[in-house]
Amino acid sequence: MTLLEVSGLTVTYGGAVLACEGVSLSVDEGGSVCLLGANGAGKTSVLRAITGLLRYHNGAVVHGSITFDGRSIIGADTSKLVASGIAQALEGRRIFRDLTVSDNLRAGAFSARDRSREKRVRDEVLQLFPPLAARLGQAAGYLSGGEQQMLAIARAMMAQPRLLILDEPSLGLAPLVVEQIGASLREIVAGGCSLMMVEQSTALALATTSYAYLLENGCVTHHDRTAHLLADERVRASYLGTSAGQAEVAAVTGEKAR
């Protein structure tokens, strides 16, 4: 069953700058989808349109529809969307640096779907990201980069989402940490939560998502199962460009095939 359906989405900023045009994609209940593309391709704008943050950036949906669980969500308030099951972690982690880890998690539960379960959800989330459990009382700004990303995802999970949206969770992290985060994300999806993420790391995309869309200059140019899409010559040429990148994909897809 389709959980999120985006069709013909066109987004502009300030009424003038076109960020994406005619984007259509869908995420199934329990599915995991990756949005690939170069910098400036419009990936973050698609996420903002879904999560209701466009207005904050002076942007607007000028065309198309977005439905979540069968209901149109264009123009809905972000806090209401969180309450109805769409949680997100922004690009660059954006944890509350001066607040403790514990308070960051509490903030994530502010509009949770079922607030009476906050304690139990917190325990579950800490099991997904064990390094956080030992640091609950610390100011979040003192966590390592990887732990901060874990906290950003954990904070989003405190809302008990049906759809988790992540923007570049691997940004600036060491491969080993990316692998840990990938494992946690697989667990989240296995637990029944759908996942949609923007990602430049092909390794994380392959490890956690089953379907992928390629955005180029604001339009979806290819979409296929993640492994197929990343193996596609044309995609490699447009998305990665360099031969070094091609070698990386070959290595990762090869590893995946075994």
Added chain:
Amino acid sequence: MTTFYQLLFSGFALGCVYALVALGFTVIYRSSQVINFAQGSLLALGAYMVSWFAIDKSLPFGLAVLAAIGVCVLVGVVFQRLVLRWVAGQPVFVIVMITIGLSIVIDASVSAKFGANPRLLGDPWSSSAVHPGGVTLIWAKIWTIVTVFGVLLGFFLFDRYSRYGLAMRATAADEEAAMAVGVPTRRVFALAWGVAGAVATVGGFFLATFPNQLDPSISAVALLAFPAIILGGLDSPAGAVVGGVTIGLVEELTKGYQPAHASWLGTNFYVIAPYVVMILVLMVKPYGLFGRAPVERI
């Protein structure tokens, strides 16, 4: 020694009022990085409302205070919801100018309704006092200290432990991230303005108690609280309290001792003493005593 205790007492009471005024600034600055230039006018509005409810409407004094708080909270919240929400995301300068506009509107309305002459406040203490050990403790000031402590304690418990207190701190830390995780930030801003209105009323009304009086000049006191805010750190409620009490003590002690011991500084030096302290502190701690340099892992 009696003089010293006397000055300490009045300085502390004055400092408590400054702390409340500073807290009003801090709450709004922390949530939206805006210095609310209408805080002083809210102060005056609150004090005049107490007087109006207590004297013109003959409400019992406690009720008059509560009603006045209600009016100021309403003005703050309505202003935020009707005006400021439309300029969210605009440069801070724009919002600051709008608060100056609000300040002018409130000042003019208060003058139009109540005139420029001093008014009775309607408080039950007037000039009554107790005299333990030769020190004169004015009841109004004793109540100032007690009430302000109660209000501050309430605010800190709210800020630290309540759900909306957490939402305020999260919004202060990163507005977009707070929105993204589901904090209704607009409601948080409205709440900040409500809190600012409430503390302004309490601060304004204690400012107008004996030996001071209630007249329109009261709105200028917000500027006197300015060194307190800068001293404590603009974004720190705890700093507002420490800064406020410090400035109150500095002002009263200077007023008491400077004319006799350092008369070459001229008369009324106590007016600028707080600013001297502010400058000295900023030279050593640019973020103020409690202001936070951003938490950073190296």
